Amino acid sequence: xxxxxxLQHALPQHALSRALxxxxxxxxxxxxxxxxxxxxxxxxxxxxxxxxxxxxxxxSFNDFFxxxxxxxxxxVDPAPDSVVSPADGVVSQxxxxxxxxxxxxxxxxxxxxxxxxxxxxxxxxxxxFATVYLSPKDYHRxxxxxxxxxxxxxxxxxxxxxxxxxxxxxxxxxxxxxERLVMEFETAFGxxxxxxxxxxxxxxxxxxxxxxxxPYRETVVTEHDRAFEKGDEVGRFLLGSSVVLAFEAxxxxxxxxxxxxxxxxxxPIGRASEAD
Numbered sequence: 001x002x003x004x005x006x007l008q009h010a011l012p013q014h015a016l017s018r019a020l021x022x023x024x025x026x027x028x029x030x031x032x033x034x035x036x037x038x039x040x041x042x043x044x045x046x047x048x049x050x051x052x053x054x055x056x057x058x059x060s061f062n063d064f065f066x067x068x069x070x071x072x073x074x075x076v077d078p079a080p081d082s083v084v085s086p087a088d089g090v091v092s093q094x095x096x097x098x099x100x101x102x103x104x105x106x107x108x109x110x111x112x113x114x115x116x117x118x119x120x121x122x123x124x125x126x127x128x129f130a131t132v133y134l135s136p137k138d139y140h141r142x143x144x145x146x147x148x149x150x151x152x153x154x155x156x157x158x159x160x161x162x163x164x165x166x167x168x169x170x171x172x173x174x175x176x177x178x179e180r181l182v183m184e185f186e187t188a189f190g191x192x193x194x195x196x197x198x199x200x201x202x203x204x205x206x207x208x209x210x211x212x213x214x215p216y217r218e219t220v221v222t223e224h225d226r227a228f229e230k231g232d233e234v235g236r237f238l239l240g241s242s243v244v245l246a247f248e249a250x251x252x253x254x255x256x257x258x259x260x261x262x263x264x265x266x267x268p269i270g271r272a273s274e275a276d
Contacts, residue, residue, distance in 0.1 A: 118221050130244075143234065
């Protein structure tokens with residue numbers, strides 16, 4: 001285990017995240033202005049894509065971090081059978097759910113049942129999955145890869161390890177250990193899961209329907225009946241992490257999508273097919 005991972009085991013993850021979350025929510029100019037400017041400079045944030053390009057126009061760091069994009073910056077692929085990226089980021093892993101497991105990193109697998117809890121149905125065995133990592137500079141809203149109807153969410157408490165190459169290779173079952181929100185959708189191409197995974201210093205996972213806001217104190221299963229179009233926003237991270245997608249077996253192919261590929265929200269990452 002690396003020193004970086006050992007340090008995270010020792011840190012008070014939730015207390016640290018709550019403290020920094022309060023700082024990120026502060027609206028006092030002497031707090032938000034230098035924080036926003038320093039972050040944008042260090043991470044090379046492209047404000048030319050933002051709906052509000054002026055850094056001084058944000059009321060808090062959180063407001064800046066979850067900034068919306070200018071209209072037309074992220075066109076959503078219109079093909080009826082296209083599966084689009086849910087977020088800007090880098091593909092951490094992509095493949096097939098085999099023997100109830102997903103790939104976390106090279107040589108490391110983890111339990112789909114543990115990840116998805118009540119949403120881990122048998123129809124996903126043999127189905128495609130992909131994990132998209134959102135870096136600090138990225139756009140941090142999460143959108144739907146396919147049009148669908150939200151059936152159920154499961155808010156699951158957990159740890160807050162950072163999500164990067166070091167922790168993916170050093171923390172067994174990282175995505176099934178960290179706090180997360182599982183969203184189950186019914187689509188024209190079968191069942192689909194969108195899992196938002198929290199991480200160190202993530203102050204919150206938020207949804208557009210105002211469901212339970214992290215940190216989660218207990219596992220909460222909520223039934224829904226709400227329709228979304230492909231590309232619609234479903235949630236956002238206050239500081240980043242990863243999104244795990246899972247699709248019903250035999251319905252979605254992710255083609256040449258591979259670890260390390262850069263993706264942008266709305267671009268096609270695969271194709272879907274209806275049942276025979």
